[in-house]
Amino acid sequence: MYAIELPSDAAATIPVERRGHGRILFEAVGLGERTIRGRIEESGFARARFPLSGRRRRALEAVLINTGGGLTGGDTSQTIIRAAETAQLVVTTQAAEKIYRSDGAVTGIMVDLMAQAGTVLEWMPQATIVFDGARVQRSIQAEVAGDARLLLVEPVILGRTARGERFSHGELVDSWRIRRAGKLIFADGMVLEGDISAILDRRACAGGWAAFATLLLVAPDAESRLDAVREALGLPDDLPDHLDAGVSAWDGMLCVRLLARDGAPLETAIRRAITALGIAEVPRIWHC
Structure with missing residues (x-):
């Protein structure tokens, strides 16, 4: 989950026919005490693997792989995931996604x-690293049944912090839309463009820090976990150095906002928050 030093450019202009387009669709289905793979479709650079070492509880763990090694201007990535018939599914990524x-x-x-009735879906990819000069538009939408549980964990690192790079120009647009039983319950959006360095330097925005994450739990008992998560993060008065955080809960949802100097304190905080929830574990591939 760290912003490591990697080459940021390919060539100057990439021909349209050489843009990368990845699409993956898969379904997980509950079968007795197990969760098994259902329908799977893969195209372009997008792949999914289901390591046996990732199994815990009765959940199935899916690891998403970008065989292209990252995304650049003009590339598209589409991921469609369905948890059906009492499935318990954990989805993560092989590595940080580099833009x-x-x-x-x-x-x-x-x-x-989509988390259908009686299912558990945990979306926990490793960090998205946005290189300076990147232009990215991301949308996350989810449909959750009334008795299902959805956990979303999305870390973002702006620039290759290991080599002192900042995300000073480019574009980052992020849109979340979560529906429960067909009703919109969570809508979130962010637009970074223009003089991005000046925006991020504002104390009311990021205070010059480069890493942030949102953790959202949608579940009937989500609000009961508020105090445990706050305590694990050191709120309100014992936050670790290089970390700021806020946690709130309402209407069957719990939301954690994290802002950190870089990827290291961000990952530590995410691990603490996930553990404190008491319903999920950090994907094993994060340890690699």
């Missing part, structure tokens, strides 16, 4: 999740 500098075109990332 490279764009030649002008926008990178599109679309995530579509």
Whole structure:
């Protein structure tokens, strides 16, 4: 989950026919005491693997792989995931997703999740690293049944912090829309463009820090976990150095906002929050 030093550019302008387009659709189905794979479709650079070492409880763990090694301007990534018939599914990624500098075109990332009645769906990818000059538009939408549980964990690191890079120009647009039983219950959006360095330096925005994450739990008992998560993060008065956080709960949801100097304190805080929830574990591939 760290912003490591990698080359940020490919060539100057990439021909349209060489843009990458990945799409994956898969379904997990509950079968007695197990969760098994259902329908799977893969195209472009998008792949999913289901390591036996990732199994815990009765959950099935899916690891998403980008065989192209990252995304750049004009590339698109679409992920469609369905948890059906009492399935318990954990979805993560093989590595941090890197969004490279764009030649002008926008990178599109679309995530579509569905947790049907009686299911558990945990969406916990490793960090998205946005390189300076990247232009990315991401949308996350989810449909959750009234008695289902959905956990979303999305970390973002702005720039390759290991080499002192900042995300000073480019574009980052992020949109979340979560529906429960067909009703919109959570809508969130962010737009970073223009003089991004000046925006991020504002104390009311990021105070110059480069890493942030949102953790959202949608579940009938989500509000009961508020105090445990706050205590695990050190709220209100014992936050660790290089970390700021806020936690709130309402209407069957719990939301954690994290802001950190870089990826290291951010990952530590995410691990603490997940553990404090008492319903999920950090995906094993995060330890690699």
